[in-house]
Amino acid sequence: MPDRVGPIILFDAECILCSANAQFVLQHDKAEKFRLASIQGTAGAALCREHGLDPNDPTSILVVDGATVRRDSDAVLAIYVGLGWPWRVLSLLRIVPAALRDRVYRWVARNRYRLFGKRATCWTAPPEYRNRILT
Numbered sequence: 001m002p003d004r005v006g007p008i009i010l011f012d013a014e015c016i017l018c019s020a021n022a023q024f025v026l027q028h029d030k031a032e033k034f035r036l037a038s039i040q041g042t043a044g045a046a047l048c049r050e051h052g053l054d055p056n057d058p059t060s061i062l063v064v065d066g067a068t069v070r071r072d073s074d075a076v077l078a079i080y081v082g083l084g085w086p087w088r089v090l091s092l093l094r095i096v097p098a099a100l101r102d103r104v105y106r107w108v109a110r111n112r113y114r115l116f117g118k119r120a121t122c123w124t125a126p127p128e129y130r131n132r133i134l135t
Contacts, residue, residue, distance in 0.1 A: 013038035013122035073101035
């Protein structure tokens, strides 16, 4: 089981949209607050199972921060809040009821491969970010 220091973002490394978001986080997380784990990797799959997500059929992004687990639109908003200014402005989207935000999130999640594509192999981080990736 991975060391649980700081929030861990569990993402689908086969999904082009999800991988692009992971790259965005790595580039804009100047404080290096977040670590990332591919749902297809050993650590990511274990965390998925621990929190009730099937790693073979990932339907959501998870942000695991100690005992706190955020999923769906709450996870996305937690990431952007954690990135700080100017990205934390997106937290204003919390005024939209979670039921509506999650409905949109789940639609995109269900259709992500069709809309954005799927990688033949999982995305891997460049060497300068490898210390922030759980395997």
